[in-house]
Amino acid sequence: MTVRSSGSPSAAPCDTAQEYDTAPPRGAALQPDTARHDAALHDTAQEGRALRGGARAGTSRAPAVGSLLPWAMWALGAACYLVAMFHRMSLSVAGLTAQERFDVDATGLAVFSVVQLTLYALLQVPVGIGNDRYGPRVLLLGGTALMAVGSVVFALATAYPAAMAGRALIGAGDACMFVSVLRITRNWFPGNRYAFVAALTGMIGGLGQIIATSPLAALLNVRGWTGAFLIGGVVTVVVLVATAVALREAPRQSPRGDGGGTRRSTAVEADGSGERLRDTLRLTWRSPGVRHALLTHFVLMGSFVSFTAVLGQPYLVAAHGLSDGAAAGMVTVVVLGFVVSSTAAGQLASRRPGLRGRLVLAAGVVAVCGAVALVALPAGATVATLLPPLVALGVGGGVSMLAFDLARSASPEHRAGVASGLANMGGFTFAVVSQLAAGLAIDGLLAAGAGRADAHRYAFAIPLVLAVVGLVGVARLRGHAGTAPRPTESSEPAVSSEPAVSTTAPTGS
Helix, strand or coil, X not given: CEEEECCCCCCCCCCCCEXXXXXXXXXXXXXXXXXXXXXXXXXHHHHHHHHHHCCCCCHHHCCCCCCCHHXXXXXXXXXXXXXHHHHHCCHHXXXXXXXXXXXXXXXXXXXXXXXXXXXXXXXXXXXXHHHHHHCHHHHHHHHHHHHHHHHXXXXXXXXXXXXXXXXXHHHHHHCCHHHHHHHHHHHHCCHXXXXXXXXXXXXXXXXHHHHCCHHHHHHHHHHHHHHHHHHHHHHHHHHHHHHHHHCCCCCECCCCCCCCCCCECCHHHHCCCCCCHHHHHHHHHHCHHHHHHHHHHHHHHHHHHHHHHHHHHHHHHXXXXXXXXXXXXXXXXXXXXXXXXXXXXXXXXXXXXXXXHHHHHHHHHHHHHHHHHHHHCCCCCCHHHHHHHHHXXXXXXXXXXXXXXXXXXXXXXXXXXXXXXXXXXXXXXXXXXXXXXXXXXXXXXXXXXXXXXXXXXXXXXXXXXXXXXXXXXXXXXXXXXXXXXXHHHHCCCCCCCCCCCCCCCCCCC
């Protein structure tokens, strides 16, 4: 029997493995006699199950070094994510216009984002399961189609309920994007490139957000509400068609596993564990490394999304007297901070993965300081005074992309989608709670006689409190950053003694 050693718990599973032969005579029972050997048997059982189910994502099926095909496949998925980020953040500069068009107050505006992001967060685990069991292609196509329809509905809506239906469709489609692109990345790239490519995906999403700031504001001025959002729907359809025609979710591999055949190695084949869904969810949640990744995303992405999705533009206009155009430009600065920091953090994590825990903790401190400033700065603050805290939020959002690399290295291959989905729930759960609560707080303060500037400033105390609570959790779990639990900690089923079976080549395909 061929055994693949997965190395340290923090190492990327199945990407840097070395093979060695430890097969006992046929029919002999496996007799672990040390903790090291017990852990090796655990790794063997995990990987053997994956091999029996088909070819795993890993070095055995990776294209040749320097091949452009992985980048082409990633680019198709990243294009879907780009349009998703545009749709998600399109209210960042259209919020005040939406209030006028649909005659809603701050709470009504916040509910647009809350409904969208609630669906997004609730669907993360189902989407992760779907990626593990059925593969990312169908989820990308279905999600992009939902966003296209939602954009058209939102563009044509003249009443609040119809507009809400459009945002709900966009939220459901958006939910399928990022985790599916991560699965494509995991399928096509070796583990030592995962952090960089995942961060690069975040950068592409950041470009979608940039398009949803000043460029969208200019388009709204030229084409109006209906024209601007219909153009977004048309672009989404173009991306959908290109993805349907060209995307392959994983390299092709022959039945013997030599990479020369045409049978597709899908995520469902990689998930050959036969593990019950209940056990998958339980064991993934029990991993402290996965919970650390979730809280990382909670603090960093949550703070970023809370500002950029809906609350930022009204805050800058009401609390500090900026014009609509200037406020849109400031939101663009936040997104640029995201783009630059996500790429830099991904490069650093690829080269020195041991720094990831300290890096996300430092970024959390910076983001919390930025959140403090949003509350503490007096009304009418200058652009120069506002820039540092806004850049801090953007930098934190970019570093949050490391949460997915931390979740990957803290979980086995067949739970990768669920782990990524759980991590991705963190930031958007934060955003849902903070945006709804902030909207209610603004309306309540205005009704109590507070000024508009103070109402918007004080409302940002809500995301600040959430960020501080999350940062405490990140600090407590920092020792588990990117580390998979040992078999005795994760309550894995015991490895049974059974006749050794040669697994030199995958038997599934």
